[in-house]
Structures are given as structure tokens and as C-alpha cells.
Amino acid sequence: MKIILFTAFVLTLIYLFFKAYKNTKDIVFNKVTINGPGPVLNILQLSDLHLENISISPDELYDRLKNEQIDLIAITGDFLDRKRTIPRLVPYLQVLNKLKVKYGIYAVLGNHDYVLKDRHLQTLIDMLEEHNCKVLKNENDLIVVNGNPVNIIGIDDFSTNRSNLNASYNGINDGTNLVLTHDPNIVLHMKDYHFDYLLAGHFHGGQICYPKAFHLVKMGKLPRMNITKGFHSQDGKPYYISEGLGQTGVNIRVGSRPEITLHEFSLNIAQEERSKAI
Numbered sequence: 001m002k003i004i005l006f007t008a009f010v011l012t013l014i015y016l017f018f019k020a021y022k023n024t025k026d027i028v029f030n031k032v033t034i035n036g037p038g039p040v041l042n043i044l045q046l047s048d049l050h051l052e053n054i055s056i057s058p059d060e061l062y063d064r065l066k067n068e069q070i071d072l073i074a075i076t077g078d079f080l081d082r083k084r085t086i087p088r089l090v091p092y093l094q095v096l097n098k099l100k101v102k103y104g105i106y107a108v109l110g111n112h113d114y115v116l117k118d119r120h121l122q123t124l125i126d127m128l129e130e131h132n133c134k135v136l137k138n139e140n141d142l143i144v145v146n147g148n149p150v151n152i153i154g155i156d157d158f159s160t161n162r163s164n165l166n167a168s169y170n171g172i173n174d175g176t177n178l179v180l181t182h183d184p185n186i187v188l189h190m191k192d193y194h195f196d197y198l199l200a201g202h203f204h205g206g207q208i209c210y211p212k213a214f215h216l217v218k219m220g221k222l223p224r225m226n227i228t229k230g231f232h233s234q235d236g237k238p239y240y241i242s243e244g245l246g247q248t249g250v251n252i253r254v255g256s257r258p259e260i261t262l263h264e265f266s267l268n269i270a271q272e273e274r275s276k277a278i
Contacts (some may be wrong), residue, residue, distance in 0.1 A: 030055030033264040039146040043263040047076040047201030048244025051201040054252040056259040058091035072103040076201045077110025077182030083120040093131035108184035138167040150176030158183040185220035187234040198239035205229035205243030
């Protein structure tokens with residue numbers, strides 16, 4: 001009887017593990033619409049690729065995106081954490097370039113990227129920039145959308161103490177503020193820094209939730225508030241946390257799914273909110 005029970009237990013574990021692994025291939029394409037009269041900026045957000053355990057191939061990613069209207073691509077950190085994985089990034093960057101987005105590709109780095117040291121980290125950054133991806137490390141850039149100035153503000157990783165809000169906002173122009181960062185906990189420190197929309201990742205939606213992601217309690221105040229994914233606001237300012245496209249540690253997901261996100265963001269909404277603040 002003990003042998004039978006033990007065998008049943010092992011088989012159950014194998015089944016559950018296989019199901020959890022299968023979840024990593026069940027990618028959700030979320031479309032977030034912030035309505036307004038326009039103009040609209042269509043932002044593709046990819047986050048937490050974790051190329052060691054990414055859930056989608058370059059060709060599959062292109063098939064998912066080729067018919068979408070995309071104006072700008074935002075990658076919110078954690079590309080990889082092993083130097084030997086860096087070459088695997090190239091075909092994904094080539095796919096994103098094939099989309100020919102109007103306002104370019106922007107990226108920030110995450111805590112796993114900073115596992116790479118010195119020349120290997122620089123190799124990652126150089127590879128991104130060689131493929132037309134602008135890496136923002138506590139700095140900003142300006143685009144103009146139908147006559148409307150939009151500040152792309154890249155705040156470096158908060159979880160590794162690399163965020164510098166003063167530097168990130170230095171010299172910004174009057175206009176819409178779109179913030180890209182990896183660890184969303186930074187929003188709790190941005191009361192005096194205006195943003196119209198902020199995109200982040202980092203938590204993987206918990207990746208393994210049973211039923212909540214209790215293991216994230218050490219990753220900041222937001223997880224302790226049960227804020228690990230999706231659309232939220234802080235001090236009246238909206239932000240979004242992606243569940244990411246890859247996994248870290250064990251390549252499984254329970255209670256979460258890999259995510260691609262397309263944000264349809266009305267710049268008029270941003271202008272109205274900014275006027276209220278003034």
C-alpha cells in the first residue's frame with residue numbers, strides 16, 4: 001500500500017510540474033486602452049524576457065505582432081543574467097526592427113541584467129544599441145507625436161539601488177511623461193515627480209502563486225500590498241506591471257501567465273491630468 005501511495009504521489013507531482021511548465025507557453029496578449037479623443041500612442045511593452053527561459057521564439061513573436069499597430073516599443077528590463085546568453089538576444093532584436101515602429105525602441109535594465117559585470121554588461125548594452133534600441137539609464141529622450149512632445153524617461157533599476165530620479169528627469173521638456181523602469185516599487189517614491197504613465201515589470205505576476213505570491217514579500221512594499229501585476233495608480237498617476245515573457249529560477253508558472261502588452265495611450269488624457277495637477 002505504501003508503495004502505491006508513494007507512486008501516486010510522485011506521479012501527481014510529475015503531472016503538476018508538467019502542467020506548470022505548459023503554462024509557460026500559454027502567452028497572454030493584453031491590450032490596455034486608456035480612452036481619450038486622441039492622439040493615441042500605441043506602445044508595445046515587453047518585459048522580463050529572461051532569455052534563459054523565454055516562452056516564445058523570435059518567429060512566434062513576430063507572428064504575434066506583425067499585424068498590430070505599434071508606434072513605440074518599450075522593454076522594461078531583465079533580458080538575461082548569463083553572459084553566454086547574450087547572442088540569443090540578436091534574433092529577437094531583429095524581429096522588433098522588422099516591425100518598423102515610428103518612434104523607435106527604448107529599454108531600461110533590470111536587476112538580472114546587472115548580474116553581468118563590466119565588459120559583459122557593456123556587451124549587452126552595445127548589442128541593444130547596435131540594433132536601434134536606446135538604453136536609458138537615469139536619462140530621458142524626447143519624441144513628438146502629432147505635434148505633442150512626449151518625454152521618454154528611463155529610471156534605472158530600483159531594486160539594485162541604481163535609481164536616480166533627479167537625473168532621470170533632468171532637462172525634460174513640457175509635455176507628456178512616459179516612464180520606463182524595471183522595479184515598480186519606485187512609484188512609492190515619486191510623489192514629487194510627475195508621470196502620465198509608467199511601465200514596469202520585475203514580479204512576473206508572482207510566477208508561482210499559491211494562491212498568492214508569498215515569496216515576493218522581500219521584493220518591496222508593492223508585493224506586500226498584493227500589487228504584482230496589471231493596471232494600478234499611485235497618487236492619482238497610472239502605472240502598469242507586466243507579468244513578463246520569461247521565467248527565472250524554475251521554468252514553471254502557477255497562477256500567472258507570460259505576457260505581451262499593447263498599451264493604447266491617449267496623450268489628451270495625459271494633458272488633462274497634467275492640467276488638473278497645475
